Amino acid sequence: MVDLPAATTPLYNHGLPQIEFWLTQKGCVQNRTNLHCWQFERPAWEAEICLDIEELMVRYHDRQGGDTVQRSFKYSLSRQDIEAAIFAGP
Template sequence: MSSLPPGQTPLNQHSLRSLELWLEGLGALRTEEDPCLWCWTQPDWSAEIRLDQEELWVSWQSSGQEAQRRFSYGLSRLDVEAAMRAGP
C-alpha cells in the first residue's frame, strides 16, 4: 500500500490511487455503479463524494436537509478534509 503525499499537498498533485486511499482511510465506500462516486457516513450526517474531472463535489444529507459544495483540486488535502468533516 502506497503512502499519501503530505497533507498540505494540493489534491491535483495526488495520483488517482492516492485519492482513493485517502477516501478509503476516511471510511468512505466506492459505489458499485459509479467508480467516481463514494458514500461516507458519519454519526450526524451522510455524504456523497464525487471525483469529478474539474473538482471534487460533496453532497451532505442530514435530518432531511441537503447541502452541496465543490472543492477545487488546487486545495490541499487537509483543507478539503477539514471542510468535509465539518459537514453541512
C-alpha cells in the same frame, strides 16, 4: 499500501490510487455503480463525494429529514484543507 504526499500538497498532485486510498482511510466506501463517487456516514448526516473533472463535489444529506447541501472544492486546495472541510460536515 499507498504512500500519500504531504497533507499540504494540492489534491491535483495526488494520483487517483492515492486519492482512493485517502478516501478509504477516512472511512469512505466506493459506490459500485458510479466508481467516481464515494459514501461517508456520520450519525446525523451522510455525504456523497464525487471526483469530478475539475473539482471534488460533496452532497450532504441530513438524516433527520432536513436539507441537502452541495459543496465543491477545487483540486488546487491541499488535501488537509479539503479533508477539514468535507469531514466537518454540512
